[in-house]
Amino acid sequence: MILAREELARAAPGRDSAVTIGKFDGVHHGHQYLVRRLIELARAQGLASVAITFNPHPITVLRPGTPFTYLCPLEERVNLLRGLGVDSVAILSFTSQLAQLSARDFVSLLVQELHLRLLLVGPDFALGRNREGDIERLRALGEELGYQLEVAPLLTEDEVSPRLTSGGKIGSRAIRAALAVGNMEAVTKLLGRPFSLRGPVVRGAARGKTLGFPTANIAIGLDQALPAFGIYVTLAHVCGKAYPSATSIGIRPTFEDPEPKPTIETYILDFEGDLYGKEMRLEILHRLRDEQRFNSPEALIAAMQVDIANTREYFHARV
DSSP states (O other), X not given: OHHHHXXXXXXXXXXXXXXXXXXXXXXXXXXXXXXXXXXXXXXXXTOEEXXXXXXXXXXXXXXXXXXXXXXXXXXXXXXXXXXXXXXXXXXXXXXHHHHTOOHHHHHHHHHHHHOEEEEEEOTTOOBSGGGOBOHHHHHXXXXXXXXXXXXXXXXBHHHHOTTSSSSOBOSHHHHHHHHHTTOHHHHHHHHTSOEEEEEXXXXXXOHHHHHTOOOEEEOOXXXXXXXXXXXXXXXXXXXXXXXXXXXXXXXXXXGOOSSOOOEEEEEETTOOSOOTTOEEEEEEEEEEEEXXXXXXXXXXXXXXXXXXXXXXXXXXXXX
C-alpha cells in the first residue's frame, strides 16, 4: 500500500478531484468517451480531473504466465490520456499487494491522497480483492467516505459507426479481434484513430535493398500487439514528416530464417535518406494481402511492385 500511496501522491492535483479508473489499453473510443465525461463533470463541480491507470496490465499479475500484448505502450497511453485534457494521470504499479486490497482500502487511498469527491465508472466496473467493489458497494462506500459515484453508460459500436460490426461494447477485445484478421478500418473506427507502431529504425538483413526496395526496419517491444501478418498500406511519420509507405509485418517466409521472429519492414515511397537510429511511427491503414512464401526472388519482386502500385492507388483515392 505504501507504493500505491506514493504514486497517488505524486499525481495529486492539489485540490478536490473527480477520478476515473481503468486499464485504458489503447485509449479507444470507449475510454475517450469516459474521460471526456469525467472532465465535463469535474469542470461543472469545480474539481480537478484525474485518470488512474495500471502498469503492468493486471492480468499479468493475477494470472502469471498468461501471454499478453499491449495495444499501445505505456508512454503513449499516458500521452493520449493527457491529450484528452485531464488534469492528471496517475500510474499505479499493479502488484500482488495492490490486488489484495479491499475495495474500501483502495477508495480510502483515493480519498486521502487525491481528495476524491466524485468517482466515475462504467456499469460493468468493479475493483478491489475478488472484484468485491461493484457499483452497489462503491455507492455505499461513497456515502460513508464522502464521495459521489457516477455511472457512465457503455458506448457501443453502432454509436461510433452503424456499419461497424454487431453493435456490441467497444473494448479492447473487439479491437484485438479486428487486429487479428487485419481489419484496419474497423480498428481505426474503434480506436478513434489509426493503429500505430513506434520504434527506432534499426539495421536489418538488407534484403529489401538487394531486391531494389530498401526498407526501414523498426524495433518494437515483444509485448506490442501486432496486426495479422501481411502487407499493409501505412503512413510513416519520421523526422517531422509523414510519408506514404508499404509495410510488411511477419516472419519473411520466403527466406526461411532458422529462427523466424516478427519484423516490421517499411518501404517509404519516393524517399531517399538514412533513417538509422531515427524514431519512426507507422500508422497502419489498410491490409493489402496475406504474407506469402515465394519460390524465387523474381516472384517476390513482382509482388512487391504490385503492392507499391496498390499503395499509390490507395493514397491517390484519398486525395
